[in-house]
Amino acid sequence: MGASIAPARSGVGARDGYNPRSMKPPRERSLGLHRKIDRRDFLNGIALGTGAMMLSPRALLGLGATDEFAPEKAPGYYPPALTGLRGSHKGSFEAAHNLKDGFFERTPPLDTGESYDLVVVGAGISGLSAAHFFRKSAGPGAKVLILDNHDDFGGHARRNEFNEGGRLLISYGGTLAIDSPAPYSAVAKGLISELGIDVASWGKVLERDAYAGLGQGTFFDKETFGQDKLVKGLGRNFWAPDARKGPDPAALAEAPLTEAVKRDILRLETESFDPWPGVPSNEKKARLLGMTYASFLTAVWKLDAGVLPYYQKRPHGLFGVGIDAVSALDAWGLGFPGFEGLKLEPGNFRGMNRDAMRSDEAEDYFFHYPDGNATVARLLLRRLVPAAMPGTTANDVVLARADYGRLDDAGNPVRLRLNSTVIQVQNAGAPASARGVGVTYLRGGRLHTVKAKSCVMACWNAVIPHLCPEMSETQRDALAFAVKVPLVYTSVLVRNSTAFRKLGLSSISCPGGYWNSVRLDVPVSVGDYHCQRDPEGPIVVNLSRVPCEPGLAARDQHRAGRQELLDTPFEEMERQIRDLTSRVLGSGGFDPARDIRAITVNRWPHGYAYQYNALFDRFWVEGGELPCLVARKPFGRIFIANSDADAYAYTDAAIDQAHRAVTELLAARG
């Protein structure tokens, strides 16, 4: 599998920051075991549900069952503008966690009487794409229902909005950009172009000079490095990359690191060292594949162990784990320092993580909207439910205000029902001969059922075994293998950017901080939306975090990180935001009490799809059927999409897997 993908580029900077070659923003990947719902919560939930069930004669008649609870229709329902704890927000995940933990009590469901050609579980890019592909074949009159547990659509592709002094500021709450290590497939490219997105215009929408004169800094925190110190010039300058090899020695000299550590960092980043002269390139690659990057630094380069905290989080944005759980060969693929002397032949190697297998062709296919790939979801929605997304072009959609009240109109051929957690999808009859499916979901505290000819599961693999317990144990195990990577993307509205400007910085890495980075938002202007260029004007600052537990196997780190995220209240995250921003930007005059105007924490306990890692997944190195291939086999009238189905955490996978699932569905339908 791994060896077939296009050659890796070495020398490209680690993607903990914007790629200096193409001025791309980074993919920030940063969160996992479920919080047990206590008995009291559980009882309250059930009491509410049962009470509601007894209330309505309309509901008892099966009439307007979906209208009884319809917050989306309320004037002012507009999730992109909500602040506080967003992403997997309160109320979106408890039912699924109860189901997993065996606490979910099935009260008698209400039959809505609705019947569809297709029900899609999950309104992320994969679910919306599946609905789109299905209609292209089945015709625009085909009846489709899309269900999602969140109060907003787009899945990870989420939009954050702020309004300050009459000015609208848009930022991203998750899926950041059209960007993938491997080239987009013809199907995925075709959809992007069908939606009207002009990827080639990226160079024009990025306002390169908006942060002219501002560079990159590194903040060393006292908890990790003994003292708080902001060092300007350390790290890559994303907006004006220089050609210097390695860190600026003058800047490094300022860092609160021992002389031995500074010397070793400089050696690693500037010297050419071959620990295995005469060994063929492929043998070297095999050795690197079997060790962590951390071991490569201390055991092969024999560097002072004090260098490790400086590099520990570098792979967080892509892998969701640190250098203790990333192979040295993947580190080479990502362009981390220390490999030049090995003279490795370019090209990928079986067992490399797909993130480390970059290709030049993929490099050129990049686009970032102010709300990231939420625009892709919004453009898909416009195709599916035109009344809910005004406008006609891929530029005007940026300022279009979605009309949530129109998502689930009874007259729409496609209906999108938010705040609806699917808890069961069952073939009507034996899987081999099933003529349809029954879908049960929880909405407004009540269980509801709908019928459909087929169902596409565009949710997360790990939830599917709980929704479809009739699947074989083999398939359920393969689905459960996909432990998603937890992450937090936070958008902070600040009064102005003067502190950044005074410090001469637009982006600060925090190798030891609670938050990995503090950055001014990507300066893009699309259509009538213009990025903030006025230093005195309000602006969004992005922070990211990847919770994990170094030392454990990757998937256990993700589980531990997820638990941490679910256990951390918003107040604690806010405290961490105020604490870090005051320490990082304080010398520039930043006062969190005065300058922070609003905070949106987008927490994703189930974030990136898990990508196979040679250190922990022997099948990825040695061959054998991949769990994702076993997991995505059709089960009667149930078909599986979503990015987990390809073990690849990118939008193109979400689209490709939707297309494959719909193709299987159509073939099965004959």
Ligand SMILES: Cc1cc2nc3c(=O)[nH]c(=O)nc-3n(C[C@H](O)[C@H](O)[C@H](O)COP(=O)(O)OP(=O)(O)OC[C@H]3O[C@@H](n4cnc5c(N)ncnc54)[C@H](O)[C@@H]3O)c2cc1C
């Ligand atoms: C913070 C972050 C940043 C990212 N950045 C990028 C990037 O820059 N570029 C890129 O290509 N990819 C990025 N990704 C990867 C991203 O996951 C994919 O690009 C893509 O958005 C995934 O789409 P999806 O539809 O497969 O899954 P999702 O977006 O997760 O959508 C699945 C939906 O199904 C819902 N669901 C789950 N269970 C149920 C249930 N029982 N009932 C109803 N609904 C359910 C989920 O809540 C979710 O809304 C990022 C991911 C994260 C978390």
